[in-house]
Amino acid sequence: MRISVIGCGYLGAVHAAGMASLGHDVIGIDIDARKVEALTRGEAPFFEPGLPELLREQVDSGRLRFSTDLELARGARVHFLGVGTPQQRDSDAADLTYVDAAIAGLARIVGPGEVVVGKSTVPVGTASRLLECILDAQPDASLAWNPEFLREGFAVTDTLRPDRLVYGVRGGDDAEREAGERDAALLDEVYADLLEADTPRLLTDLATAELVKVSANAFLATKISFINAMAEICEQTGADVTMLADAIGLDPRIGRRFLNSGLGFGGGCLPKDIRAFQARANELGVGESLHFLREVDGVNQRRRARVVELTRELTGGHERLDGITVGVLGLAFKPNSDDTRDSPALDVARQLLDLGATVRGYDPEASANAARVVPELALTDSPAEALRGADIAIVATEWQEFRDLDPASPELRDTVASARIIDARNCLDATAWRAAGWTLRALGRGTT
Numbered sequence: 373m374r375i376s377v378i379g380c381g382y383l384g385a386v387h388a389a390g391m392a393s394l395g396h397d398v399i400g401i402d403i404d405a406r407k408v409e410a411l412t413r414g415e416a417p418f419f420e421p422g423l424p425e426l427l428r429e430q431v432d433s434g435r436l437r438f439s440t441d442l443e444l445a446r447g448a449r450v451h452f453l454g455v456g457t458p459q460q461r462d463s464d465a466a467d468l469t470y471v472d473a474a475i476a477g478l479a480r481i482v483g484p485g486e487v488v489v490g491k492s493t494v495p496v497g498t499a500s501r502l503l504e505c506i507l508d509a510q511p512d513a514s515l516a517w518n519p520e521f522l523r524e525g526f527a528v529t530d531t532l533r534p535d536r537l538v539y540g541v542r543g544g545d546d547a548e549r550e551a552g553e554r555d556a557a558l559l560d561e562v563y564a565d566l567l568e569a570d571t572p573r574l575l576t577d578l579a580t581a582e583l584v585k586v587s588a589n590a591f592l593a594t595k596i597s598f599i600n601a602m603a604e605i606c607e608q609t610g611a612d613v614t615m616l617a618d619a620i621g622l623d624p625r626i627g628r629r630f631l632n633s634g635l636g637f638g639g640g641c642l643p644k645d646i647r648a649f650q651a652r653a654n655e656l657g658v659g660e661s662l663h664f665l666r667e668v669d670g671v672n673q674r675r676r677a678r679v680v681e682l683t684r685e686l687t688g689g690h691e692r693l694d695g696i697t698v699g700v701l702g703l704a705f706k707p708n709s710d711d712t713r714d715s716p717a718l719d720v721a722r723q724l725l726d727l728g729a730t731v732r733g734y735d736p737e738a739s740a741n742a743a744r745v746v747p748e749l750a751l752t753d754s755p756a757e758a759l760r761g762a763d764i765a766i767v768a769t770e771w772q773e774f775r776d777l778d779p780a781s782p783e784l785r786d787t788v789a790s791a792r793i794i795d796a797r798n799c800l801d802a803t804a805w806r807a808a809g810w811t812l813r814a815l816g817r818g819t820t
């Protein structure tokens with residue numbers, strides 16, 4: 373089937389390559405010429421395990437092309453929409469400028485029988501508004517919402533082996549229901565291989581599909597902030613939040629996944645999605661239902677502040693950090709990604725710089741993005757270099773490379789000014805580090 377994917381960022385580029393690997397003839401459209409050039413060469417414009425191989429294979433097969441020219445999407449039976457929906461600059465609400473511009477473009481080219489399928493994360497009610505725009509331009513076209521649940525770092529697997537497929541389709545009177553059924557049947561053709569592999573498929577109305585996405589992210593964010601709130605209590609009582617998570621996680625109703633306490637959540641999705649969800653609930657007059665998400669956000673922000681406070685505490689307890697050198701290990705918002713959007717690690721680095729510290733950072737993949745966001749950061753090429761002369765080290769993103777560090781190696785132990793480390797992701801073997809002579813503090817694990 374001919375498919376277009378509008379917006380080829382973290383979501384769209386992987387989706388386009390994934391759809392080509394299912395045998396479809398795919399054109400990916402993006403307004404960013406540099407991204408399109410890289411993708412056309414079969415190169416991933418960002419770090420995502422498995423994507424370069426998939427892209428090259430699919431571009432070479434001739435089934436996958438990229439362009440900045442939306443005209444090339446003309447005639448595709450399905451137009452996936454994957455443009456960004458960032459937080460607005462001056463409010464918590466989602467910025468729908470890119471979505472609206474993409475829909476205006478699609479309205480010009482969409483033909484009869486073609487379906488626009490939204491994948492971007494949008495406030496509930498957006499899809500039905502966009503459906504009107506498409507129908508005004510082409511009454512025989514349609515629109516469905518098929519939210520995306522992929523995780524960065526696992527995006528290829530999540531695209532080709534998703535937990536579930538959710539189709540939000542038109543409903544209401546008979547004609548609308550028939551249109552919705554036709555759209556669902558078309559999506560079944562797109563995803564035939566995944567359905568054959570028994571991927572659960574849920575058919576909903578448009579609003580429910582939009583809400584499934586934002587409520588899933590709100591739940592995940594809440595789970596993380598719950599365990600981080602427990603970490604705050606553990607810090608005051610000498611209890612150990614990791615053991616606590618292991619113990620409560622064995623209850624299958626709770627589950628251990630997403631109970632890793634530490635520096636909290638960041639990235640291009642969870643933080644902005646919970647804020648946009650609250651903003652939308654306020655608009656709908658049901659703001660109180662989501663007031664708890666303010667607390668979820670608050671706990672999350674406090675974890676970052678706590679790491680800054682601990683840094684001050686361990687380096688002499690002064691208000692400012694002038695003359696102090698901090699080595700920050702990890703700058704991406706999570707491991708296996710180069711994404712620094714709302715990265716807790718970078719936020720901590722920025723706060724330390726604001727207090728006068730010299731900050732030396734290292735990340736296996738995110739240095740280029742980090743340099744764009746926080747140019748004052750001194751970037752290094754290895755953990756040992758980041759720690760050279762440091763008064764304190766902070767593990768801010770739990771890359772495997774940091775878990776594997778040998779705390780006794782002279783390269784680390786003998787080049788720091790002071791052997792102090794904050795494990796802000798609870799990922800190090802505290803016993804081994806302490807045995808090697810380090811003062812180690814881990815978030816939520818008492819003060820030992």
Ligand SMILES: NC(=O)C1=CN([C@@H]2O[C@H](COP(=O)(O)OP(=O)(O)OC[C@H]3O[C@@H](n4cnc5c(N)ncnc54)[C@H](O)[C@@H]3O)[C@@H](O)[C@H]2O)C=CC1
Nearest residue numbers: 379380381382383402403404455456457470474492493520
């Ligand atoms: N990154 C992720 O893991 C996931 C993201 N999402 C959602 O997917 C959407 C996209 O997110 P990302 O891919 O992370 O954002 P991104 O910023 O990486 O990619 C968006 C892309 O859209 C392009 N674009 C903007 N306007 C355009 C237009 N009119 N025509 C063509 N291209 C245009 C931009 O140049 C950019 O390359 C957001 O709504 C996000 O919440 C959903 C699930 C997972």
Ligand SMILES: O=C(O)[C@H]1O[C@H](OP(=O)(O)OP(=O)(O)OC[C@H]2O[C@@H](n3ccc(=O)[nH]c3=O)[C@H](O)[C@@H]2O)[C@H](O)[C@@H](O)[C@@H]1O
Nearest residue numbers: 520521522523524596630631632636637638639641705706
């Ligand atoms: O809507 C989206 O874009 C995506 O957002 C998240 O995916 P992602 O942002 O890629 O990363 P996660 O693995 O969810 O991690 C998010 C943040 O939470 C933090 N986290 C995660 C898990 C945990 O136990 N503790 C914790 O602090 C991570 O370090 C990271 O900063 C969701 O997991 C995806 O299902 C969703 O599709």
